[in-house]
Amino acid sequence: MVKLAAKCILAGDPAVGKTALAQIFRSDGAHFQKSYTLTTGMDLVVKTVPVPDTGDSVELFIFDSAGKELFSEMLDKLWESPNVLCLVYDVTNEESFNNCSKWLEKARSQAPGISLPGVLVGNKTDLAGRRAVDSAEARAWALGQGLECFETSVKEMENFEAPFHCLAKQFHQLYREKVEVFRALA
Incomplete structure (x- = not known):
């Protein structure tokens, strides 16, 4: 049984539901924050995710970052050397989706020379009429960027775990590939 640790960057525009997604995931659906509070800087959420069919697990260190440009300089230091990326947009806000390109570029610039596994999460599917x-x-778009794509409603507690389980599985797969490379060298 192997326990891995992965730094996960949670990125996206303000008010798309990044913090709510991280909090509800950490609490296994027990805590939905009803009032919006702007994240200033960074919040850290830690949760261990079992990797199916392996007995292994990945401890995700989820860096929930501010979506406001005002805090972007601070992010450069906090985003250094990520292992996985969770990009979040609001399905009712086209601009938040369009801005995912810049968030992805910013995250990838923090991990030069490596393939950064990630997911794109469309949140607020409960607002279908909007x-x-x-x-x-x-x-x-996600597939074109090499990302897995998910939709969720944190408010309705729908599909909020799937993106993080996918990230853990992706990170574990990278670990397995590195182990195989080292075995081949031995």
Whole structure:
């Protein structure tokens, strides 16, 4: 049984639900923050995720970062050397989806020379009548960027675990590939 540790950057525009997603994941669905509080700087959420069919687990250190440009200089230091990325947008806000490109570029610049596994998460699917971002468009963009794509409603506690389980599995796969490389060298 192996326990790995991965630094996960949670990125996206303000008010897309990054903090709510991290908090509800940490509490296994027991805690939904009803009032919005702007994240200033960074919050850290830690949770261990079992990797199916392996007996192994990945401890995700989820760095929930401020979405405001005002705090972007501070992010450079805090975002150094990420292992996985969780990009979040609001399905009712097309600009938040369009800005995922800049968040992805910023995150990848912190991990030069390595492939940064990640997921794209469309949040607030409970607001279906106000949807502005088509699921197929988001999925196509994510695939083009090498990201897995998920949709969730943190408020309704729907599908909030899947992105993090996917990240743990992706990170574990990278670990397995490195182990195989070292075995081949021996």
